[in-house]
Amino acid sequence: MSSSLPHIVASDDANLAASGRRVVEIEAEALQALGGRIDGAFSEACRLILASKGRVVATGMGKSGHIARKIAATLASTGTPAFFVHPGEAGHGDLGMITDADVVLALSYSGESDEVLALLPALKRQGNLVVAMTGRPESSLAREADVHLDVSVPAEACPLDLAPTSSTTASLAMGDALAVALLEARGFTADDFARSHPAGSLGRRLLLHITDVMHAGDDVPRVGLEATLGEALVEMSRKRLGLTAIVDADGRLQGIFTDGDLRRALDNPGLDVRAAKIAEVMTRNPKTIAADQLAVEAARLMETHQIGGLIVVDGQGRAVGALNIHDLLRARVV
Incomplete structure (x- = not known):
């Protein structure tokens, strides 16, 4: 009888640790390369968001969606109103959550996610500015966006080069870079941070007298x-x-x-x-x-x-x- 369980390859502690270190090294190299691409496009994305009278609406499918959700949460807690919209749900009514004053931050490493691309015509008609975060500057999403942030990586940390690893790390770091740059530009303070985290330990430490x-x-x-x-x-x-x-x-x-x-x-x-x-x-x-x-x-x-x-x-x-x-x-x- 054949087993449905995956084949387990025996490995000693040294090999397991070596695999872990290799992942960290590959992702560190990806982040190092990303730093050189924090340039004029990054500054333009910040200016668009700072000038907006609306919110940042982050969207993405799959792993990119998980990263987009985290970026939206980080932005919201650091002085930039933001929320996540699932691109699949947006096509079935949730697009109404997005106003014409909002800036859309669209994540897709390939730049070809059907669900994300399907939103672009409606967003363009409404007048939304789109900041894209992809790993392919020549992709459809990158070309259609008002600003493109290049989060390409030399290689995924997955040895099969399949599971999003380095690419999601790079996207998350780019999101953190946006949040912190906007925080500093707004003059966001520790007290401001505490006011948006009143139930957390940091909020209590900064607000309780x-x-x-x-x-x-x-x-x-x-x-x-x-x-x-x-x-x-x-x-x-x-x-x-x-x-x-x-x-x-x-x-x-x-x-x-x-x-x-x-x-x-x-x-x-x-x-x-x-x-x-x-x-x-x-x-x-x-x-x-x-x-x-x-x-x-x-x-x-x-x-x-x-x-x-x-x-x-x-x-x-x-x-x-x-x-x-x-x-x-x-x-x-x-």
């Missing part, structure tokens, strides 16, 4: 300078942050008392903890943070100084908030 995570008002643990150690412990227990601020009559921060300070006080044989005033055992000049700073800065301070919490102060040094490492963990800042 101390005011978003701190305890404020009556939830801030604080006692006066005349408080006893016992009174401070009651306040710490009530507010459950593992610390308390020690403030003067005007609410200005004078010190902090933490669980660590308590352990050190208990280890001091010369201290009567029942009679001790909090001012005797507090940490003076503690690390603080302002309410308008990023929450990630609080994480950095805690890590650098090996502390578990911070008091938030205003411009006059008044204690207006408090937070600990658990607040940052809940907010997924760390």
Whole structure:
């Protein structure tokens, strides 16, 4: 009975690793060659997109379609509104998603994909500008496009020269080059990036401020300078942050008392903890943070100084908030 399973050629670890390295080397050579073709056509493509009042519509079939979808996602997250349209679906109604203000980025390594070429007459009638990305400058798609980006490669990394490997890597790199060039031309900032990624860890790190995570008002643990150690412990227990601020009559921060300070006080044989005033055992000049700073800065301070919490102060040094490492963990800042 014949087996439908593919024939497995035995290979040792050295041969497997050598195959992997060969792929990386071939694709690296392809990218090196691609760098020399980032030229006037690339700049013209950028100018067309920057001048557009619409979006970039990326399209492509098969593996080129997967790359086009990734390029659209990268553009959209870096300040250039973009989305992917499947060329097959476009011919059955999705063409209505494309407005006359949009720039179409069409990918086809051969430049002869029927589904992509079939869209060109309708796009031309609508007045869309087309940027083509192919590996054949003489192809139909390259000739019909307003701008052609040459992503040809010396060879695919596939030993059969069949599976798109080097060519898809080159196309993806060209898409990244477009996205970054446009990002820089628009003056796109880290804050802009965070606003389009609010649910991601980077968005939280760049957008979340101390005011978003701190305890404020009556939830801030604080006692006066005349408080006893016992009174401070009651306040710490009530507010459950593992610390308390020690403030003067005007609410200005004078010190902090933490669980660590308590352990050190208990280890001091010369201290009567029942009679001790909090001012005797507090940490003076503690690390603080302002309410308008990023929450990630609080994480950095805690890590650098090996502390578990911070008091938030205003411009006059008044204690207006408090937070600990658990607040940052809940907010997924760390």
